Amino acid sequence: MNDKTPVHILLGLLFVVVLFHIGVIFKAIPNEIVWGGRLTNDSEMRTFEAISILVNLFLGLLLSMKADWIKFKFKEKTINIILWIFLVLFVLNTFGNLFANSNFEKLFAVLTSVFAFLIWKILKQKNFNDRK
Structure with missing residues (x-):
């Protein structure tokens, strides 16, 4: 796998996830899923989705x-620490989704585990930007 392939895949998935959340906000996707x-009203839904x-x-x-790919940049160590935090959150979210009430939300366990795996791949690469 090319050193930036996990980044490309994650950015593509993030785009789809953001579109999904926008769909929830505009009620194209039911907020019950x-x-x-647990969302009780539209205001709460908009806040959580935002x-x-x-x-x-x-991310x-x-x-x-x-x-x-952008000039403004946090220090590499800061980026890595935050990515480790995201990795932990995605692992925890995977388990949360596995025990969700709805089957639809259980499917998100696959997505969150893919996110965790790809972030782990990025973090494990040595000299991330030095490879061709």
Whole structure:
């Protein structure tokens, strides 16, 4: 796997996930299938979905920094620490999704485990930006 292939895949998945959350906000996707079906009103749904979108966009920004595609950049160590935090969150979220009430949400365990695996691949690469 090319050193930046996991970044490309993750960014593509993030794009789809952000579109999914936008679909929930605009009610093209029922909000009963997200957040464990615990959202009680539209205001709560919009807040949670906006936070989800921002977190996903932040992860995309970090991945772009890691791949040296943008000039503004956190220090490499900071990027790696935050990516490790995301890795832990995705692993925990995978287990949470496995024990969800709805089968649809259980399917997200596959997605979150793929996210965790790809982030792990990125973090394990030595000299990420020095390879051709």
